Amino acid sequence: MNSISANLNVMIKACEKASKILIRDFGEIEKLQVSKKGPTDFVTNSDIKVEKIIIDELKKARPSYSFITEENGKIKNKDQNNVWVIDPIDGTVNFLHGIPHFAISVALLSNEEIISGIIYDPIKDEMFFAEKNNGAFFNNHRIRVSKKNKINECLFVTGGKLDNQIELPLRKTGCAALDLAYVASGRFDGFFQNNLNLWDIAAGLILIKEAGGTINEIEFREWVDDFFKEHPDIKPRDYQIDAAFKILKYRRCLAELATSAGKTLISFIISFCLLCKSAILLSIV
Numbered sequence: 001m002n003s004i005s006a007n008l009n010v011m012i013k014a015c016e017k018a019s020k021i022l023i024r025d026f027g028e029i030e031k032l033q034v035s036k037k038g039p040t041d042f043v044t045n046s047d048i049k050v051e052k053i054i055i056d057e058l059k060k061a062r063p064s065y066s067f068i069t070e071e072n073g074k075i076k077n078k079d080q081n082n083v084w085v086i087d088p089i090d091g092t093v094n095f096l097h098g099i100p101h102f103a104i105s106v107a108l109l110s111n112e113e114i115i116s117g118i119i120y121d122p123i124k125d126e127m128f129f130a131e132k133n134n135g136a137f138f139n140n141h142r143i144r145v146s147k148k149n150k151i152n153e154c155l156f157v158t159g160g161k162l163d164n165q166i167e168l169p170l171r172k173t174g175c176a177a178l179d180l181a182y183v184a185s186g187r188f189d190g191f192f193q194n195n196l197n198l199w200d201i202a203a204g205l206i207l208i209k210e211a212g213g214t215i216n217e218i219e220f221r222e223w224v225d226d227f228f229k230e231h232p233d234i235k236p237r238d239y240q241i242d243a244a245f246k247i248l249k250y251r252r253c254l255a256e257l258a259t260s261a262g263k264t265l266i267s268f269i270i271s272f273c274l275l276c277k278s279a280i281l282l283s284i285v
Contacts, residue, residue, distance in 0.1 A: 007062070007108055008131055011118045014057035015104045018050045019122035022089065022104070025049075026123065029098055044096065047071055050088035054106060058084050068109075070199045074254070083109040087199040090119075091175030100124070105177040107202035117203030119181045128181040128207055136184050136210035143185040145213040154189035157182065180204025184211035236265050244269040 004012075025046040051071050058065065062082070067075035069086040084106065089095055091102030100123040107117040118129040128143070130136035136143050148154050157171045157179045171188070173179055176196060182188045184207035208215055236244075240262050247255050247270055257263055 004129075004134075005116065005131060008116045008118070008129060010058060010061040011106050011108070011116065012127070012129065014054045015106060015118055015120040015127070017057055018053040018088070018104060019120060021049050021053065022046060022095075022102075022122045026095065026098075026100070029096065044089070044092065046095070047088045047092065050104065051086060054086055054088065054104070055084075058106075068198060070197070081111050085109060085114075085199050085202040087177065090177035090200060091173075094174045099174070101173055101175055101178065103175060103177045103181070105199065105203045107199075107206065109202070114202055114206045117206040119177045119203050119207065121178060121181075126181075128184060130184070130203075130207045130210035132206065132210070134210065136207045138181075138185050143211050145184060145208065145211045146186040146189045148189050156190045156192070157188045158191065158193050160193040160195070176200045177204055181207055183213060184208050234265070236269065237262065240266050241269065 025044075048071055051069055055067060055069070055072075055075075058067075062079075062084075064077055064079040065082045065084055066077040066080050067084045067086065069075065069084075070088060085108070087105040089102055090105050091099075094100075095102045102121070102123075104120045104122065105118070107114050109115070114132075116129070116131040118127065120127045126139060128136070128138050146154070151168065155169045155171065157173060159172060159174065159176050159179065176191075176193060177200065179188065179191050179193075180201060181204060183191050184204070205215060243255065243257065243261070243266050247266075257266070
């Protein structure tokens with residue numbers, strides 16, 4: 001294994017420190033305070049504590065970097081080109097039901113490009129990490145995606161809904177971060193899901209890439225262009241499409257738009273994409 005960067009070393013130490021809280025709280029689930037954010041979206045005091053520990057540890061090492069986190073959204077700092085992306089507990093529902101399948105996920109974006117990521121399963125003590133151009137690893141051993149190329153020999157995983165007409169060897173685990181890590185390590189052969197947030201997938205994406213996998217997203221611009229071809233009386237400008245894409249990408253964000261930027265049209269694009277639930281679809285094969 002090649003030597004890891006100082007940034008990745010900081011990420012590993014932060015995850016290991018935060019995992020102690022998770023392991024302890026997992027043994028005392030009935031005592032946790034739980035609130036509901038949405039139909040299937042819960043937050044526990046463990047989420048909050050773990051996120052705080054990770055932020056504090058990362059701040060010690062890189063005080064000027066910014067953050068995008070599940071619980072606090074976007075936290076701007078002096079350096080907005082380098083951004084930590086944190087999901088303190090991916091698989092919260094599993095965690096709440098005493099199912100030992102959840103993970104901490106942390107990634108680093110530099111100029112909007114993911115350059116490193118780590119997914120840590122504290123219960124199994126399984127750590128998956130990767131850096132740009134440095135490969136992907138599982139507990140310090142190099143990993144690669146599966147080489148299977150026949151559908152009937154593959155095993156796919158998803159957290160979303162399937163068309164009843166589609167028949168695939170399929171599993172649902174309730175933890176997108178570990179799903180991606182398992183694809184990177186060859187345990188699963190492919191993953192697909194829609195309506196994902198950046199913190200759900202950031203670390204997993206670089207794991208997949210560095211493990212030799214392929215990532216495909218619906219071409220957002222082509223999709224928008226096709227829609228507006230059917231409505232030629234309305235034609236969004238490139239910057240309006242770009243603005244809609246970035247807002248959909250980050251989900252929780254404050255978009256600063258100039259006067260007369262066409263906020264109504266941008267809002268329409270966003271609303272229509274969310275209504276169709278097809279704007280954010282990730283597939284890995």
